[in-house]
Amino acid sequence: MSELAAADDDVPGGTAPGDEDSAYPTLGAAVRSYLIGLILATLLSGVSFYLARSTLVWAPSIPIALTVLAIAQMGVHLVFFLHITAGSESVNNLMALAFGLLIVMLLVFGSLWIMTHLNHNMLPMDAIMRMQR
Amino acid sequence: MSVAALAEGTAGGRATAGSHGHEDLKRLVVAYGFWIFLISDIIMFAAFFATYAVLTDSTAGGPAGRDLFQIHTVAIETGCLLLSSFFCGLAMIGARFRKSLVFHGAMAVTFALGATFLWLEVHEFAHLVGEGAGPTRSGFLSAFFALIGCHGIHVTAGLLWLLTMMAQVIAKGYRVDILRRLLCFSLFWHTLDIIWVALFSLVYLVGVAR
Numbered sequence: 001m002s003e004l005a006a007a008d009d010d011v012p013g014g015t016a017p018g019d020e021d022s023a024y025p026t027l028g029a030a031v032r033s034y035l036i037g038l039i040l041a042t043l044l045s046g047v048s049f050y051l052a053r054s055t056l057v058w059a060p061s062i063p064i065a066l067t068v069l070a071i072a073q074m075g076v077h078l079v080f081f082l083h084i085t086a087g088s089e090s091v092n093n094l095m096a097l098a099f100g101l102l103i104v105m106l107l108v109f110g111s112l113w114i115m116t117h118l119n120h121n122m123l124p125m126d127a128i129m130r131m132q133r
Numbered sequence: 134m135s136v137a138a139l140a141e142g143t144a145g146g147r148a149t150a151g152s153h154g155h156e157d158l159k160r161l162v163v164a165y166g167f168w169i170f171l172i173s174d175i176i177m178f179a180a181f182f183a184t185y186a187v188l189t190d191s192t193a194g195g196p197a198g199r200d201l202f203q204i205h206t207v208a209i210e211t212g213c214l215l216l217s218s219f220f221c222g223l224a225m226i227g228a229r230f231r232k233s234l235v236f237h238g239a240m241a242v243t244f245a246l247g248a249t250f251l252w253l254e255v256h257e258f259a260h261l262v263g264e265g266a267g268p269t270r271s272g273f274l275s276a277f278f279a280l281i282g283c284h285g286i287h288v289t290a291g292l293l294w295l296l297t298m299m300a301q302v303i304a305k306g307y308r309v310d311i312l313r314r315l316l317c318f319s320l321f322w323h324t325l326d327i328i329w330v331a332l333f334s335l336v337y338l339v340g341v342a343r
Contacts, residue, residue: 015161016164016165017164017320031223037219045211045215045330048333049208052338063339066338067335070330070334070335077330081219081326082323093168096165097168104179107179108186
């Protein structure tokens with residue numbers, strides 16, 4: 001595979017997602033990348049689980065803190081496990097991901113926005129039941 | 134030099150010097166295509182997730198997340214999936230450096246951890262249904278079972294794919310096409326773990342913290 005890594009520069013469009021050949025040429029470097037990812041992800045997960053039950057933090061801030069920690073951990077997974085980085089050789093992978101995230105955001109926040117407005121403007125459920133009778 | 138000879142020359146040149154580059158390009162295109170598929174899979178999960186987020190409070194007088202979720206189980210599930218993602222990475226390194234013991238050992242550990250995750254999830258579902266909190270109880274529970282169940286089905290498919298890849302490596306060796314499939318499998322498995330990060334944080338932990 002080492003000669004494959006050497007030929008990477010000739011391929012238009014950079015590296016495949018998940019391919020670690022060019023970035024981590026030796027076995028040790030490759031294992032180290034996954035180990036760093038594992039340690040960081042464990043730390044972030046641990047903090048998340050701790051925060052969810054803790055009374056140390058102002059309660060309304062916990063969902064936001066958990067969201068931030070989740071996004072951070074997903075970033076760790078992307079960089080250390082999937083090897084999607086901001087480098088120029090993986091820009092195509094990153095652009096596809098960015099577009100996907102745009103759709104995800106539109107889908108989730110759009111749904112929440114519309115549905116909370118609908119709930120807000122709708123009669124309470126018991127009032128509707130009374131009208132149907 | 135005639136045009137025909139020139140064309141033959143370039144075609145011949147590409148066939149000999151470019152055979153390696155061709156495999157490289159194919160690996161790149163296949164992995165990129167699979168990456169696009171995974172992103173569309175993430176978008177599908179986002180649709181399930183949006184449904185869940187809209188329906189979290191629609192408990193119809195039934196139990197809410199904080200009454201049902203067992204955080205200890207979720208913590209073990211999270212550990213299993215995170216470690217399995219790590220061992221999947223080790224298996225890919227084993228395949229890359231042709232260390233069969235590392236590859237098969239790490240794949241077996243990945244399978245065991247994935248299967249443990251799945252067993253815990255099935256156990257949790259059975260427990261919920263037994264408590265009368267099945268998917269028919271409320272809108273919240275329908276959305277919950279759909280979202281978490283969809284991830285569980287993905288993990289099941291991933292486990293079957295994992296066994297297939299172990300068998301293919303045993304039967305066919307580290308051929309270029311097998312390595313390409315292995316790359317796709319590892320992308321799939323890591324993506325399932327990323328989706329689980331969103332699920333355990335925003336479904337279970339936020340559900341308990343509310």
